[in-house]
Amino acid sequence: MKVLVAGATGKTGLRLVGELASRGHEPVALVRESSDTAALPEGTQQRNGDLTDLQDDVCAGCDAVVFAAGSGGDTGADMTDKVDRNGAKRLIDIAAKSGVKRFVMLSSIGTDDPPEDGELAHYFQAKHEADEHLKASGLDYAIVRPVALTEADGNRDIRFGEDVDPQGKAARGDVAFVLANAVESGEWLGRTATMESV
Incomplete structure (x- = not known):
């Protein structure tokens, strides 16, 4: 499949691009003009696009899309x-x-019922609204909601759903693995799941 990856040059997105390519898919990295693309796997297709001003043809020819982007922890509410x-x-x-x-949406634990106040309340609310928009879009979708991310590759020992510890950790490598599964597997159709690395 040809898979457009938003956030392809981010810490999780880079791992996802590599994971998709290793499975025989054709990842297409959505990149801004200012993006550092040096770490993308050699030969990765790139498509120019800015999430704050997307063109109507940005998904042309793609079979799937993964939203693995984020504004970053140092940016404001705007x-x-x-x-x-x-x-x-x-x-x-x-x-x-x-x-x-x-x-496929990379979301976050805490977005199902976002808090009204707290340091991350605005972020959780924004992610919640995006998740709900996806559910109502008519698209075949999957939503992955990891706990706090680490830079580890992980060992693919992953826990989902009600057994997830909200204070646990999720290795970025494990998250990329799950996102790739969500692209491929019929078991993920219409599924929203929290996850952690064990």
Whole structure:
């Protein structure tokens, strides 16, 4: 499958691009002009696009889309809205009009019922709105909600659902593995799941 990856040059996105390529898929990295693409696997297709101003043809020819982007922990509420909420929703809408077969969302634990206050409340609310927009889009979808991320590769020993410890950790390598599974597997259709590395 040809898979558009938003956030392809990020810490999880880079791992996902490599994981998809290793499985024989054709990852397409969505990159801004300012993106550092040096770490992308050699030969990775690139498509110019900015989540704050996406073009209507950004999903053209793609079978699936993975939203693995984020505004980052150092940005304010305005950029969180532009990327994590509005950018995600716009990409979902474009995917739906472009005949994309599946949309996989990298979300976060805590977005199902976001808190009204606290340091991450605005982020959780933005992600919640994007998740709900995807559910209502008519697209075949999967939503992956990891606990706090680490830079580890992980060992693919992964726990899902009600048994997940909200205070646990999720290795980025394990998250990329799960996102790739969600692209491929029928078991993920319409599924929203929290996850942690064991």
